[in-house]
Amino acid sequence: MPALALCLILLFAAAPFFWLIRPHRSLVFAWLAALPPAAVTVWQALQLPAIAQGNVLVERYAWAPTLGLEIALRLDGLAIFFGLIITGIGACIAFYTAYYFEGDKRQGFFYLVLYGFMASMLGLVWADDLLTLFVFWEGTSITSYLLIAFKTDYKGATDGARRALIVTTAGGLAMLAGMVILGLHVGSFNISEILATPGIANAAITPVALSLLFLGAFTKSAQFPFQFWLPGAMAAPTPASAYLHSATMVKAGVFLLARLHPAFSELDMWFWTLFLVGGFTMVLGGVSSIRYTDMKALLAYATVAVLGTLVMLLAFREKYAYEAFVVTVLAHALYKAPLFLSAGIVDHAMGTRDLRKLAGLARVMPVVMVTVVLAALSMSGVIPTMGFLAKELMLENGYQLFEHSEQLVGGLMYVAAALAALFMVGSIITLIWEGFFRQQPDEEGAHLHHAPSFGFVAPALLLTVLGTIGALFISAYENLLFAPAIAAISGEPAELHFKLWHGFTPVFLTSLGVLAVGFVVFALRQLLRRGFAAVPQRLSSLVVYDSIVDAIYHFAYRLTVLIQGSPMAPQASVTLLAGVLVALYAIFLNTERTIVILDSLEIPGISEWLIFALAIFGALATVRARSRLSAIISLGVVGVTVTLFFVLFGAPDLALTQLLIEVLSVILLVLVFFRVRPDPAIELDRRRAFRLFVAIAMGFFGFAVVMINHVTQVGESISPYFLEKSYSLGKGTNVVNVILVDFRGYDTMGEITVLGLAALGGYALLRSPHIQSLRRRIDAARGLNSQDGAPEVSAQQKATELGHD
Amino acid sequence: MTEIYLRLVDKILTPIIILIAIFLFLRGHDLPGGGFIAGLVAASAIELTILARGAEATRDRYGPWLIPLAGLGLVAAATAALLGLYGGGFFRSIWLEFYVFDDKLKFGTPQLFDLGVMFVVIGMALTYLLRLSEAAEATAVKQAALEERVEESRL
Amino acid sequence: MSLHPTILSLPVAIPLLFGALGMLIQSLPLARRLQIQQTLVGIAIGANLVVAVILLVSALTGGPVAYQMGLWVPPFGITVYLDAMTGIMLTMVGLLSVLIYPFALATIDAERARLGFFPMMLFLLMGANGAFITGDLFNLYVFYEVLLMASFVLLTIGGTPSQINGGIRYVVLNLMGSMMLLLGAGIAYGTLGTLNMAHIAVRMADAPYPVQAMIGGLLLIAFGAKAALFPVFFWLPSSYHTPHPAVTALFSGVLTKVGMYSMFRVFPLFFPWLLNSWQPLLMTIAGLTMVIGVLGAFAQPTIRRLLSFHIISQIGYMLMGLAVAMTPNPYGIGFGLALAILFLVHNQIVKTALLLGGGAVELEMGTGKLNELGGLVKLRPVQATIFFIAAFALAGFPPTSGFIGKLGLLEVTFSSGQWVIAGVSVFVSLLTTMSMIRLWQYIFWGKPHRQPLTPRRQAHSNQALMTTAPVVILVVLSLLIGVVAQPMLDVAQTAANQAIDRAAYVKAVNPELTEQDLRIAPPDLHLSNTPHPAQVAGR
Amino acid sequence: MTAFMLALLVGVLFACGAYLILQRGQIKLVLGLSLLTHAVNLALFGTGTLTRGAPPIVSEETESLGAAILFTSYADPLPQALILTAIVISFGVTAFIVALVFRRDALTGSDLLPGELAAVINTSDPFAEFSLRMKLPDAADDYDILQYELDEVYDHPESEAEVAHE
Structure with a gap:
């Protein structure tokens, strides 16, 4: 099942x-x-x-x-x-x-x-x-x-x-x-x-x-x-x-x-990491707990101390360490949960859990007081609670190590455990005294909202009682509950015989000493709190963490501004330069560096020379153009020479299309170019060197792209098939047209879809309602509207703006 | 005055150019021409109308039909492709051939497809020409003033 | 399952026909037109999904199928090719469009609807489907242009300043990418004499290294620009936050994924050996894409900007999977690709869910600025719950699809010996969590700064259902993929195996094309340290 | 030799196009893109065999000559078809960009490209130069309509404070 x-x-x-x-x-x-x-x-x-x-x-x-x-x-x-x-x-x-x-x-x-x-x-x-x-x-x-x-x-x-x-x-x-x-x-x-x-x-x-x-x-x-x-x-x-x-x-x-x-656990790395990290955490948590006046914060640091203890105990492969580990886990669960629950009850009843505002709770909630005191006994390791057993075993572990082989480790552990414990004793006494027994709070006191019902307290009480008397009957279940756990941790079968009372061993005497010094810590609590307050904040790991996160955010922010906040030109040049890099890589890094011109070495005729010269002239003129009109004209020159080129090399369809498109493009460009307002800032020409660099690189790229076709040809072109089958299969003698509408008609279908989409896009962009009114707003902002005697908005225009079909 | 000449030119030239377009379209399968070229030529013819009669008048005449025309072109193209299914496969061309006075006439789905191409090209090109010319007309007066102002601000 | 291969034309034909019909009626009166257009679009995307599912099932059970447009003999006509990877992409995009459609119906404004928003959705679908299914390099370019043009229009429809601003960047930078693709196709024709992808695959092995490098590099740039890889991703964060939220969601599910799919398709087919010899390059790109994407997300002040950067970051994971696809590892050749596919699907689902959820918040609250939002968990508990799950799915928490993808990629990169990139991906995972928490806490926790635009009463109407239900479905899907992981992995594995099986591709297109055994390595000195392609074919 | 010259021409066109694109302003962008389009089309043309004079218009009888002979006597038809497709597509895209430029002008009254004004104001921009920034106060008055573009700038004091606060 x-x-x-x-x-x-x-x-x-x-x-x-x-x-x-x-x-x-x-x-x-x-x-x-x-x-x-x-x-x-x-x-x-x-x-x-x-x-x-x-x-x-x-x-x-x-x-x-x-x-x-x-x-x-x-x-x-x-x-x-x-x-x-x-x-x-x-x-x-x-x-x-x-x-x-x-x-x-x-x-x-x-x-x-x-x-x-x-x-x-x-x-x-x-x-x-x-x-x-x-x-x-x-x-x-x-x-x-x-x-x-x-x-x-x-x-x-x-x-x-x-x-x-x-x-x-x-x-x-x-x-x-x-x-x-x-x-x-x-x-x-x-x-x-x-x-x-x-x-x-x-x-x-x-x-x-x-x-x-x-x-x-x-x-x-x-x-x-x-x-x-x-x-x-x-x-x-x-x-x-x-x-x-x-x-x-x-x-x-x-x-x-x-x-x-x-x-x-046999690894040195295992031992030292756990021993040092756990031990330090234990001491840090224990010592810090005295500092806090919030009941839950105080308990939280005490928890940190216990967690450190547990990690440290796992560093060892000793019998007492295993025993201490399992007993501590159970004992901690049984006393810390009730303490938290009691803090919750106090919070619920008084509206605060700040010790500075609390006093004399023992009178108003005696059951809670009993719970807390019992749990505190276990936490402080007072005989005969389970906490006592846990602490005994841990100290015993240190003592045995010290006695036998590892004096340094054992001694360190012994001292650290005692140090953490006495501070925890001090802080839990503080909690009980300040919260439950003293008569006057430090600050203005909180008032009881309503007394807790018994059901509210019962779970905490139950757990505490278990943790207190559980140790007395431990022999009843030690081999049932603890031994299998120890067996799983150690990897070997375990047999347990816990004893609460060992006599006045050094360990027991240490326990007593810890309790006694715990009262001293309690007495000095105000002094210690002030001392802690003087420790610089930037040493705390919370502050370190926050500054790391802040640093990540700031770095991210700077980086994003750098890469995304820039104008389009650098971004476009990245794509272009990537292409250049590919060409460089392909041509220079991985070839025998020979260029075989497969094309015949015939000298081009005068017409070719003229066309090439004209095209290059047109392109350069477009770049150098001072006015938009001359730019459009130069661009037209390039277009026309491309057309001539197509004529010369046997592409009449292309030539016709190119020419017609050139005409329409010029009309479109003229219509738009004379509307777009020039910008003062545009005159400031920047980064000329960079642009020149990209331009020259792109020139190389274009050259390489064309030349690579003439350096290598791997297989027969599929093109002759079209020449051969155009008439018999495609029913047409204009091979280009047959390819367009038949052999590769699917391409053409995609292409006219692009055109249809462009139509819809232009329709949407150019006829959206506010385009005219936006224009007027701009003009108004520039003070161009009224004194120029611009005609009032006609009904027709209004209709356009409203998007009338 | 120029407008009158323009209108005259428009009256005569536009139909002729459109005829040329149809001619280019029809011979496209065998000689240079075809749907693209015919569409572009036809669009140029109507651009002439725009110049002669103004964008608004032209828009009233053709405006609402441009997007549907492009749509029709796409539908025609898709239909031609789908008709191929009758011939065995998507985009398979189907030809009908018959003789009229010893002249072989042929009609096929590729021509329907080419017609679709022409419609789309006309629809697309004219959408842009019309919309942009219209906007240019609407603010022509302001434009002059604007240019002047811009010139001033440059100095 | 055997099917008539003519059905392979439907993923393009259906959206084209219905979209064209939608354009055809553009001059009808508005109300009537919208009604018809919406019906047409509804039918078309529904039919498209059905077809896609049929194709997926057929590819999974029956293996790859090719079909010739116009029944011309390959390589002369245009081939379309279907295998499981294609089927997965078709199905996912079909599914996303079906889910986004009701959201768009409920939230799109009259102005955008009037200008042809709905037919445009279909054209986007057509472009994506065409790019998925094509088996011809130039045709791929054409469908990229269809896809891009449709996305240009969808991006700028409405014409607000930020849309135009983002639109210009988007158009120009993508144009650069397309240019590279076109030149790549041109060189393939010029040197290899063919455009058919199966035929190119056959001849590529004979091509000298410069040609391979040139074609490979140009395609990498072109697809990288579509997929928004470092360093050519700039267009994405400048534009994705500007259009209507439904459009952003559609874009995130379709656009970048097409670029990634093309890489998955082309690299293992044309030059699988380059995936190994270029691995350091690909890994660097992948790592930088992840890190810069996620760091970008940290700095963003609005919901959709933040999510846009996450798209970039996640693309890096997919590239990472592709880069180890041909590296020998205990899971077998191609496992990296399988995981990349799975991750892609996961990303489509979760990212769309997040963008729809975040978009709904933006529409409802009237702003997407994080510091003006807050406390929504109390106003909109259902939306909050879904968003929470989706956010943690993106961060890769179990038991969502994100966990499976993350774990799998981690295993395959570690076992391929790529420890650095694996470490980077773990780190980026942490940053993703941090950033998603930030997003979540700004929107849903804290004190409410403003009230929703729509009163609570209306929020429970039909419209709320149409905006919320798709997100719920997507989140449930993500959980399902996470829980029922093994079947999904098997599907992805099948897809990857088919994608790297070059011989099967050529055989499906035209067995006569095989001029030599595709498993023989190209005799090239520069490839001496790459594994023998016999391993690559891996059967 | 012709191929070599064609390659040179394509290179020049690419260079000029790139140079224009990297300049400020939308007009130069459009011009640059047009030049790039020409460059790409010519590059595509260069992928076929360059045959002078014989357009690929066959007659009904030529089929019997066989493919190989046909290929030497006619111009390569496939690149022509591809270029035709590419030309038309780029015409559509160019027209769309022109419409975008037009609309942007209507919205902002400026020829500046997106991000360029931001670059002027954004002090951390790598491409902005000191002299330009000095001109800012004058320019900024003129551009209040472009406030939205400032929203695009990441380097807002508020937003940074907000990030730091996080």
Whole structure:
């Protein structure tokens, strides 16, 4: 049974369903909305025992086999671990959303995008094919874009959405290139196959492919220097922030790294990139979080810190690192989502979530207070929460490394983790104290709009409680949930025995120390905030990003003005010069440089000499003409000599046509040339040298075009056939005419169509109504109308202008 | 006065030139001539009318029929091509030959096609000649003043 | 499926006849005339689409067919040639005209309709169809002129200052391109003694390199100018934003694509080896076209100007596909061409959808200036949704047709060893996304700056249906191509295989033309490092 | 030798045509295009064999002579047919351009080509020269009717600000 596909389809189908039924606020609806993800969660939970025994569910659906494109799904330990988080928290969020958007007309749209996101995210972690992963990856990017800019007329939201999309798309495209390189090398895009390819880590393309994949992962997971988009994304409605930007989507990059871990983690490149980028991001995010007074921004930086932690942990191939990784993922999801949800409740109830304006919330919303405090305990790593276990394991990893082999790495990691943690402790204490317990806000306080109902708080509370007490019963499910995930990351089977209490080890003492120093940071928060404010802005990666984008825009702008803002002459000369280049290339670069004149060497007669001389004279005279009349006459001379030329060389039809057309052309030119007003600016002759250059080049071009016909002739001409068959098959002795109307009548049909179109075009251009009145406007503008005694507009003229037939 | 002479010339010459055009058209298949040339000659004949009688008068006479004439030419050409289907293929020529007083006369779809060519050429050329002459006439007075003004501004 | 080859004349004959009839009645009273003209055009484009589909199916199932105009023996008469690539183009252009027609009916103003807008649409169609189906180099020139003349008129009909301004540039620069094509055809006759494309293909191998280079280069310039390749694209952004939106949409679906199609047709047929030896040149052109096009789009202040530059940028992708068409790669010779064809089809669909959608906005709001628009997502949710999908299809997001095209081109360029251009195409993809987001956010998000010209009540009328439904259909098509990708790829692959099969072309036109085995490489020193054309024929 | 001279003539015509096209103004553009048309037609004529004197008008009996002999005694008919087509097409296009020029004059009262006025005003234009820009204030008054063309200029302060804002 295609269970995986059905789960995805269920979620995708739920999206338009909830959009169409236009939900309203009711408890029933909240339950209904939570139902699809809850069902998928339960289904996954039921699969856990089988997965834990090493089974996997694999489903593959062909999409475009030629391109290696397929939807391949694979439910293994890692996939189900992330899948459970996605749908489990998804159910809570869906429930919460019904309260958050009470009375909002666009609630249905939010659900549409939310479910779309949920399905994409689930598909992403279930993917067993790089391209499948990419498809769902882009799905999360687009849905996240729409969610961040949910308030479409708020500039902060749309700007944040744009930055988020551009940064993640940039990474995504780089990742796609990496995927294609990797997939082409292996011959398959299937992740299991790629991971199983022997020697893939040492292939020549691996550094390039891996760097590109890293770009994708780092942008999506907000690693330095791409972390700036995540705080901007907090303009999203709170359910989206809680879900996408803390619990799930930002972990997509981490997930990708975890997926690739078995094959590539042995590389030095892998270790150092992840260790340094992740570690730096961790410290940066942790330290920055203290600076913000917006609850969501504060939490966002704390999230950046955790993402950095996760990336750093994936650098290692150590038991404790794996354990720390999985526990941190779960713990973070279970405490950060409630914190965001609580921030949303506060925002909803008070109309602001700025800590400077808040105080004493513990009295008005005690349940929220309890939730936040419990979540904060987990976040700070206070025993016996899951956060405590996560932090213990991470510090243990550093400690073990330090003890055994890698003193530098272990020490660095130990110190960095402690540093990030103590700042996070400080900022979360700040949040709780300033928001919930102190009596007076810094600035004018906000007032309670309405107290949150219990249903609103319930999802957050549920998650927090799970995260708090979950650690106590961890032995009940550690080998069910965590071990298969670790097995998938490490590539080896794992057996777990977590213990909360190890005794007073150095690690535990460090934990306590972190908590204690965290209070010091809390006490010094105002000082630290001022300190941060003094850091120059131009160092922030947001400013760097914006200036890069600005630079692209300005460059584009300058370039476009340069190429498109110019008059027609340079543009036309480009085409002409391209022709010249072709001629140069053909003649000089690739031939034996001999010119064989196939034409007989007979000396042309006097008439030819005369005609040639006259034509050249006429052409030069046209260029040199001082007045329009002389230009027309010179042009006529050229036309007539061409006619004579045709006469001389046996083309009477051509000669007649050319002559008649010459006559008509002259009439047309005269009619127009004496109407068009000369322009003062036209007298200023510029760029003579350039024009001369193009002209001479074109002269060479024309010469080459004619001569090449006489240098080489490859095959017999088809022309004699026409001479031979003209009378017998075409019933005419004038071969040219027979060709025109019979042999190649199809050409002529196209040609007269051109003429017919020209007629229609001229008709449209010359008889549109306003042409006369426009003319008068111009004259009026130039002061030519009244004093010249121009006749009043006649009725006839008026009729013309109105377009009377 | 010149106009009167012109009209006289027009009265005599235009029909003659049009006859020449028809002559050129008819002999086109065997000797220099044909639809293009005939059409251009006919257009020149009517240009003479424009010169003699003025664009407005000519427009009233021919104006509305020029685009339909071009359309008719295209229809004739397309019909000639489609008639070929009777002979076995698109654009296949079909000839009818018969003798009148020992003179062989022949009619064929290529001639119908050539006729279409002639109509289109006339329609197209005259559209431009008429429209432009008309505009030239309408603002002739202003034009003189304009030229003068332009000359001044040049200095 | 076998069909009588005479049907090959219909793609030209139908629009010509009906268009001519439309001109014939130009002197009837206005209301009556418009009624008849609209009916004629409706019948003609409907019939044209039916014929095109029949031809496509027949080419896919029965292989290439040639037909002689006037039943003259090739190479003396004019050949028309149908294979799957031709069929695809005929069908696409037919489909687009059928979809754009209702939009034009609903939005065209009386003045333009009076001046012969509707017959002109048919002539544009005729020019495009003729250029697609012809098998004669000079005839190709003639139909290019038909196409161009029809587009000149459609561009300037209405005669507003900006139209005339853009029109002059458009006419003159395109004239340069046509001139190159005419000279190329002339040289082909002068040196090879023939104009029939099959015959040229046969003799080209014997021609010395200068002749090949001259013909190839001139054709490259000529088709490049039509297709708006760097550096001969200047006419496109100066003119495409000026006419009525329906015209812009029609142009974007037809004009540049004809130029690209001609390249697809002529290069693999005449000198497939040049695609390899000129690959660096073609790749440079493709890359610059992409980059400059998309950067141009950044700097544009109005909807249609922005979209016009994107047309240029996307043309670069198609050239990239063509340039790797003859390079050996794991997917087989010609796969690059298949993807280029697929990308072309995708581009026709999506670009037309965007231009119709953007055009509807322009008509409705009375301006196309981005900074005067805003907040439309609330006023016009349906239009917004379609536009959103189309925009992201252009940027190449899954599961639209753009994703398939982008992914395929990426795979084929990487596997052909063209890493630089592949990287450029990825980068341009990002820039495209940025620019489409910019467009989307300016039009649909933010605060509304002005109210629509038509009140909401009227917007739900028949007219709204006629302007929106075509866009919906196009967007659905794009999604369909994305989702049902494999059959589409197979069709494109068949088309590409037929297009690079020179022997089949010559055989279909006239087996007697084959003077030697077409798979033998021309004995030319300059081509020593190119793969053996035995690989090129690739069967 | 004739071919050589023809090639020279075509070259001169191309050169003159190109020179005219690259100059300012619509009139010179039209003149240049006409010269180019002549050049292309003559170049096409040069693709056939140049035979002096014998027009390709055969008689009823000549067929029996055979193609090869016919070809040496008559002028090459195919290029003639092609040129005829090309001449007529270029006549149509030229007429259309003339109409465009006429209409543009009616709309703007100027002989300048599109973009050329813009080039005068647009300081970043590579082809504009300093002296011309200095004349701008006088010229600009005369061209208020050409305001729309200024809209075509990309280098507006507003639009740049707008871009930067983005």
